[in-house]
Amino acid sequence: MSNIIRLNKGTMNLRFYKFCLFLLAVSSSLAQQRPPTLRVTGFFSDMPGTPAGDVTGAEVWIVYAKGQYWATFQVADGEPDPPVLVPVEVQDASKVKFKITTHQIKEDGKPAPDLVTLYEGTVSNRGLLLSTPERSGSTSMLLKRRKS
Numbered sequence: 001m002s003n004i005i006r007l008n009k010g011t012m013n014l015r016f017y018k019f020c021l022f023l024l025a026v027s028s029s030l031a032q033q034r035p036p037t038l039r040v041t042g043f044f045s046d047m048p049g050t051p052a053g054d055v056t057g058a059e060v061w062i063v064y065a066k067g068q069y070w071a072t073f074q075v076a077d078g079e080p081d082p083p084v085l086v087p088v089e090v091q092d093a094s095k096v097k098f099k100i101t102t103h104q105i106k107e108d109g110k111p112a113p114d115l116v117t118l119y120e121g122t123v124s125n126r127g128l129l130l131s132t133p134e135r136s137g138s139t140s141m142l143l144k145r146r147k148s
Contacts, residue, residue, distance in 0.1 A: 040069065040090055044128040044143035047076055054078050060121075060128055060143055062088060062096065071098050073119075096121045096128070 041064055047057035055076040062071050069088040075081050089097040097120050104112035121130040127144040 038094055038123065038125065040094065040096065040123050042123075042128075043146045044123075044130075045146050046141060046143050047074075047080070055080055058130070058141065058143060059083075060130070062123075062128075069096070071096075073098070073100055094123045096123060 041062050043059070043061045045057065045059040047055055047059050056078070057076055059074045060071050062069060064070075069090050070085060071088045072083045072085050074083040084100055086098045086100060091097070097118070100117045100119065102115040102117070104115055106112045117132055118134050119130055120133055121128045125145065127142050129140055129142050131140040132138045
């Protein structure tokens, strides 16, 4: 009789171990199927200084606040322009779109029509590939992801 009990305990232990191995295999396969998470938020820049002290390029800092994405956008051509805060539209978890309005002044000092530039970009772990699709001769620029 004690042999039968031992056999049942051994069978139960074997079933338990098989069940644990099954759970381990299933959980590891589910973990491998998850795509890596990509953050749209971050600090992106290609604005290096030059030995002469000139600054050129662009910087974008994308944040999430109050249920919406926002970008602080700044460009430099010799010296940095003041930063601009604009709402950002995010599509497909990695595509971003925002508009920058630049106020124009004529040579005589009178206001000119505003210049509105649409920026579209794709965020990756490397950075933000940004372009201006509405401008003729548009080029793309890669703003590398930096520590914020």
